[in-house]
Amino acid sequence: SGKALVAAIECQPWMIKPNTDELVESYELPATTYAEQKKIFANLAKIEHVVISMGEDGVNWLHDTHPLHATAPKVIVKSTVGAGDSLLAGMIHGLLSGFSAEETLKIATAIASHAVTQIGFRIPNAEKLNQLKAQTTINSLSESDANY
Structure with missing residues (x-):
């Protein structure tokens, strides 16, 4: 977060995974909705995958x-320790495995959701992961999505 996140973004990484608090701290702009997030990144270095975790808001x-x-x-x-890392790992796994965008985000979100249910880290078994995926909803975003 802060100056480190700003410097990292300027290097144009392939993917970043900040949370909304880190974006607010780094850019001193609101970052809770898609429109606010898109505005922050509109004039920044081009990054192919910007994944923003928003806690219980998805x-x-x-x-x-x-x-x-x-x-x-x-x-x-x-515990939220490791949830962001789990989300990032799930995204990378899905992208490198050639999953669809929707499946990639669904599995990454399910893995991160599992991470917060424990202290420490254990990989969920296939049954638990499938339960969490079934409870994860994926929607397309557009300019009119003020609630996301």
Whole structure:
């Protein structure tokens, strides 16, 4: 976050995964909705995959051809430590595996949702992951999406 995030974005990485608090701290602009997030990135270095975690409000994936929002399953949060890393790992896994954009975001969100239900980290078994994926909703984003 802060100056480190700004410097990293200027290097044009392939993917970033800030959360809304980190964006607000770094750019001193609101960042809770898709429109606000898109405005922040409109004049910044081109990054192919901008994935913004928004806690219980889900995940926005700002992408030129398929901007998406994931509504995360409702879970009991025990710790948020590692949730962002889990989301990022799930995104990379999905992209490198050739999954569709929707499936990539769904599996990444399910993995991150599982991460917050525990202290420490354990990979969910296939059954648990499939339950969380079934509870994850993916929607396309457009300029009129003020709520995402």
